[in-house]
Amino acid sequence: MTESTKPAVAMASVGDNPTPIWGLSNRERTRRIGAANGLVPQSDSGAVIANDDFAWDPAWFRHVLANPGMVLTMGGVPALAHARTPAEAEQVCAAMAESRALAGGDFEVIAYESGPTIENKQLRKRETPFLMPLTPETIRTIERASYFGAYKGVTDILTKYLWPEVALVLTRIAAKLGMTPNMVTAIGAVMCVYATYMFALGNYWTGMAVGLVFMVLDTVDGKLARCTVTSSWWGNIFDHGIDLVHPPFWWWFWTTGLVYWGLELSPENFVSIMIAIQGGYVLQRVIEGVFMRRNGRMHIHVWRRFDSWFRLITARRNPNMVILFVSMLFARPDWGIVAVAWWTVVSCAIHAIRLLQAEIVRGRDGKLTSWLSEG
Structure with a gap:
């Protein structure tokens, strides 16, 4: 049936x-x-x-x-x-x-x-989800458990450690105001575009501040959708579409904005940096997709403990922003984008090696098992 x-x-x-x-x-x-x-x-x-x-x-x-x-x-x-x-x-x-x-x-x-x-089929792990009496005294505890239980996937270092508590407060406020996840996503989209514009003008500190707001809201909209049970097909397309498309634009306009600092790259270096960052971004996504397709939708970052750890710092938007932030402390945004390019190449190579190793293990054992399900 x-x-x-x-x-x-x-x-x-x-x-x-x-x-x-x-x-x-x-x-x-x-x-x-x-x-x-x-x-x-x-x-x-x-x-x-x-x-x-x-x-x-x-x-x-x-x-x-x-x-x-x-x-x-x-x-x-x-x-x-x-x-x-x-x-x-x-x-x-x-x-x-x-x-x-x-x-x-x-x-x-x-x-x-x-x-x-x-x-938890997504992470291939076993867990005990929350169950509690619902009273005025337990509501904050329940909402907290619901919030942190809404998505338990491995993620980057900023999303995991820096702003979960801030996003929890904002999710509560949005729910009380009756805001929909798509409203939050739309506000975030405006912030994302404005950050891109600031990068293009070389206003990196302003761009990073606005980008930080967008990155936090990128957590809030998903949490709000899951906690209020308002996920939708369009909402997923809207949110994930922005997440997928905007990073290459950030890195491109960060690089072109260097002209306002007198640090513009030579045409040859510009092309090399963009090939490394943009090509690496696409290739890394392809590798992740191939891994999932070959291993029953299991994500590459939940295979072994190393993979989950590496997801904290791999060359995605948030870890790259940490690199750029550090470069700005030295007033050298050009160093930052060069470092992002090198880190993208390194991350891509590690993902390719892990995909090859997974193929070897799967050929030997028949299937892969997530370390999260062990024990």
Whole structure:
């Protein structure tokens, strides 16, 4: 039976919790998560039932949805369940409404207190997503867990360590103001274009300041989309399209802006630098795409511990901006762009070597396993 021919599963909530999460009622959040996963208001083919007294990571929802008859509990009380029949749904709803344990029934009960783990398919790792009672006292803790659980992929050093707390505050503000992720992306796009213009004029400090705002907003829009369950096809295209297209323009206009500092490169050096940076940027993306295609959508940066570490500093936009920032401390933006070119070449070579090594290992062992799933 294909996904398109499977019977539709219903989504239901029990209770009426007045405590909002990310500016939404818990019932509305649950409805959005259900709709995003193809659930319908009513069905004769089972139902996923949520207890409105609890907030949970969407990963739990997907896990319970994939396992009919499963019940996730806290303190014995069902928090999320997949009832296969109307009779089972009635049992679950009664237990949730009365805040008690299930009495009888052929369910697979998973107690959250036992520390159950489920697979994060994106990172090939097992983890225990959050589940908490939703009260005014726990809302900030829940929103924090939801924010940091929205995307756990390996990333660059700035996104991982410098601005997560700032982006959390901005995500909360955006949610309370009712802003959509596309609004945040649009503001970021304006900042991105303005930074490019500043680089072209040699106003590097202003460009970097504006670029920093854009880079933080680039985190906020994705977090807001996941936390408020408002991801969309257009939003993904809008956000990722800007991310993919703008870096080459930044490096080009940074280089042409050197003329305002009396540090312009010779035509020969300009061509060499651009071939290294622009060609390396494209080639590195191609290598990453080939790796994913050859290894079941597993990203190159989650293969071995070294790969995850190298993602922190590899020649992407944010690490390159660190290089350029350091060069500006010495008032030598030309050194910075030359260093970016060399680092791009080095990063490209390392990625190519890792792709070759992956092919050797896959040929020997049949498949690759992410280090995140080990142990």
